[in-house]
Amino acid sequence: MRLLAIVFMLGLGACTPVAIEQSGSAPSATMQSPQDIPPRLSQREAVNNFEFVVRRVEPVAEQICSTRSQQENCDFRIVVDSRPDQGVNAYQTLDRNGRPVIGFTVGLISEARNRDELAFVMAHEAAHHIRGHIAQQQQNAALGGLLIGSLAQALGAADIEGAQRIGASVGARTYSKDFELEADALGTQIAAAAGFDPLRGAEFFFRIPDPGDRFLGTHPPNADRLRTVQRVAAGL
Numbered sequence: 114m115r116l117l118a119i120v121f122m123l124g125l126g127a128c129t130p131v132a133i134e135q136s137g138s139a140p141s142a143t144m145q146s147p148q149d150i151p152p153r154l155s156q157r158e159a160v161n162n163f164e165f166v167v168r169r170v171e172p173v174a175e176q177i178c179s180t181r182s183q184q185e186n187c188d189f190r191i192v193v194d195s196r197p198d199q200g201v202n203a204y205q206t207l208d209r210n211g212r213p214v215i216g217f218t219v220g221l222i223s224e225a226r227n228r229d230e231l232a233f234v235m236a237h238e239a240a241h242h243i244r245g246h247i248a249q250q251q252q253n254a255a256l257g258g259l260l261i262g263s264l265a266q267a268l269g270a271a272d273i274e275g276a277q278r279i280g281a282s283v284g285a286r287t288y289s290k291d292f293e294l295e296a297d298a299l300g301t302q303i304a305a306a307a308g309f310d311p312l313r314g315a316e317f318f319f320r321i322p323d324p325g326d327r328f329l330g331t332h333p334p335n336a337d338r339l340r341t342v343q344r345v346a347a348g349l
Contacts, residue, residue, distance in 0.1 A: 150320065151226040163222050166231040166309075167191050173307040174239035177299075178213075182243045189239060190214045193222070205238040206247070213242040225317065232307060233314025233342075237300035244299060246292045290333040294341050301345040315342040 154162065171189055178187035190208070194216045201220040208214055215238045225231045241247070301311040318335045 159222050162228045166228050170232050170235045170307045174303050178243045186211050192216050194218045203234050205241040229310045229314035230317045232304045232309035236303035237296045240296040240299035244295050297338050297341045298345045301342050305349050311346050
């Protein structure tokens with residue numbers, strides 16, 4: 114399977130780039146110290162792991178999408194985004210024909226320390242599509258723009274379009290934390306169904322900065338995400 118396509122953002126992606134640190138802010142009871150983090154894999158190992166994970170996770174995600182969602186298109190396209198400025202990131206978007214796309218940057222593939230981490234990330238992104246988060250986010254943005262724009266107009270503001278843009282941004286972010294936790298929950302199920310360990314996969318959280326609980330932040334605290342994975346995994 115050849116996966117060396119470059120994807121550019123054609124829709125509203127569900128996840129934002131993250132910067133990797135050697136010691137992230139995970140719950141203190143389970144946080145790994147830098148010496149406990151496995152070393153980075155060789156390029157060959159990383160590529161082999163990625164191709165193996167895609168072969169295992171993609172059909173499971175498509176089957177769950179077909180049977181448990183209202184999505185018209187469950188034919189995932191998995192791509193590698195080789196643009197050098199994209200850092201460590203994975204995202205889900207849609208192409209011009211509405212086909213779901215899951216993109217991995219080279220940095221993320223290189224940063225993953227095992228197949229379980231890659232599988233969890235891929236399952237998480239697939240879950241965004243299955244749950245219909247892009248459409249919901251676009252609806253929230255449109256509603257936010259309409260409400261704030263109408264308020265600005267009623268108050269006699271000069272820059273109505275600027276107010277609408279702000280409202281759209283706020284609307285898009287309003288439920289983004291809930292979307293991430295929903296994707297973590299369903300992603301846990303997908304990864305496990307594909308034969309991977311989602312708890313081991315969630316160790317990826319140990320190496321990304323903790324966003325905390327910032328107002329209108331796009332991602333929930335790492336501790337909340339880890340607890341979601343643990344809760345769902347315990348019920349499998």
